[in-house]
Amino acid sequence: MPAVQETVEQVKSIDVDQYKYGFETDIETEKAPKGLSEDTVRFISAKKDEPAWMLEWRLEAYRRWLTMEEPTWARVDYPKIDYQNAYYYAAPKAFVAPKSLDEIDPEILRTYEKLGIPLREQEILAGVVRQDGADAPAGGTRVAVDAVFDSVSVATTFKEELKKAGVIFMPISEAVREHPELVKKYLGSVVPVTDNFFATLNSAVFSDGSFVYIPPGVRCPMELSTYFRINERNTGQFERTLIIADRGSYVSYLEGCTAPRRDENQLHAAVVELIALDDAEIKYSTVQNWFPGDSEGKGGIYNFVTKRGDCRGRNSKISWTQVETGSAITWKYPSCILRGDGSRGEFYSIAISNGRQQVDSGTKMIHLGKNTTSRIISKGIAAGRSDNTYRGLVSAHRKATGARNFTNCDSLLIGSHCGAHTVPYIEAKNASAVFEHEATTSKISEDMLFYCMQRGLSEEEAVALVVNGFVKDVLQHLPMEFAVEAQKLISISLEGSVG
């Protein structure tokens, strides 16, 4: 059988059904009444025991949202979402914020264990360190985890130790009560309530997420991490993350996402806001593996996410690294506003689509300050019958003298029924701006695979080798532990993508 034909056959039988995080946890939950109304917003706010100003903020967002239209400019295609046919809040029943891991429903702990997040172990590890009286080792060796289950945060580890360093890392619902001055000052300051349809929706109904504050001059002693898990049926997840790196501080933050496999689509509309003040640096890494839907495109998560970082201070730096393998639809553009003079934004992305997944992702680098620099490395891999679009904007304000950008965006096609598209926008309103753009599209050739196979590699090993070579520039920007996980995830996502 000719090569191409074989690939076609194989693509037809692609097994995206191998999603290994597709199990469901059976626990009793309490949900908000179905549908979206002012009452839903009030219900959520009351559940979170929020102060009046927070409720007002939400209601304002809700009223604004009613006047907005769902955007249609992205290269994705899905049936109209019925926003009244979903639940906007779900929490494990009788949920009281746990004081220690012992108070957490063991079913939830088991769920996270299955996902490879040993919360308990980390806590024990923390205990051991304390006994020895040793200082916290440098970041990367241990990870503090905030785990979000449907609409609530169930556990945050290493709280005590972070507190010693002055780092605040807690569910945002707690931060609203405990650090209202910080939340008031920064929430919505990067992604305004009115920003876009999905961000506004999130502002009205956001349930939980992480809040991080790094005080001036502090290098966060460990990686911070949040795992998001959608468990409940027909429930959207609307998490909100807010990270503030005060002057001269540094933090590396990781997020991971999974969901059970279900036949119906589920909505995930998150907002992430990062603020870096003078000389501060934030490194934000994502491994997104929401359920992508089955091989026929049934089910899967609609991932409509607004992520934006504000390099507010001089010489501040924000870098986004993402490995996107999941979701039926991805609509996501982690961006940087380079406001402070000499600030720097980076975006490193690997976006893989297989089966019938649709990805429309990229970044925006908005150069406002003088001598600001940015770098974009995007690697899109399309297999099966998927569509993979890179959409990016690089702009320089007229006052942004000396702005520099380098963009490299490569696409790799596996098989003949997928698509790769590149939509770069470049706007330089300043004559001194230097913007470079490189782009390539290639296909894994049968000849390349044959060459590898003639040397003894199986076809899957050959594809993995070629793909790993393709994404190498980006993988090396992930924290070590995540890079290994991401590499595995990449080969799982591409299983069965060739003959």
Next chain:
Amino acid sequence: MSLLEIKNLQASVEDRQILRGVDLVVNPGEVHAIMGPNGSGKSTLAHVLSGKDGYEVTGGSVTLDGIDLLSIEPDERAAAGLFLAFQYPMEIPGVATMTFLRTAMNAQRKKRGEPELSTPEFMKRVREEAKNLSIDPEMLKRPVNVGFSGGEKKRNEVLQMALLQPKLAVLDETDSGLDIDALKIAAEGVNRLRSPERGMIVITHYQRLLEHIVPDIVHVFSRGRIVRTGGKELALELEAKGYADYEQEAAA
């Protein structure tokens, strides 16, 4: 027992028959040259032996050390001891040559149920072989064949052959695109790999390569089959008279 046995091998591409009944026996230790005009099917023979997609075998059989090659996948053929030195080695961006060599060696070892090579063991072997072929260690850090000169690409092929230690090596137009110095280095590398256990098939259009890799047996290939077999002097005769006679003969 003979090492390679090809019996009445027939193969076609998109219903066009290219191989029209090839018979060939290679014994351990022998170096066979296959010469013939462009388009006679020499490279097709190499591709069919190694299992490249796009060819349909319509008849005949091939065994390597008693193993039926035609029934197994290309990677299994490689693990069984078949090596093809490519006429146009492929570039693999982002994959360091060193990584590629190691992945290949271990993939074959795994398939044969042998333990993986340790890093020091592997490094030692690569350094040795690279030195023999005048390969700069820096070259091994570069992505596979990306930006390599013609000579570097062919030396890289010989390096892989030296590391993989195949039972049977098929060299497809190894001389193409090489100047005389590069040709000599590659040929020396190949000669070092001649051994009483190993068989080789050297496919070439020109006699030039055979001055450096001296064959035991020369075959003339024309219109998809071997039309004449002789000693190394046959190569000289072809150089003088060309292939025209054989083409008529094959057509008749």
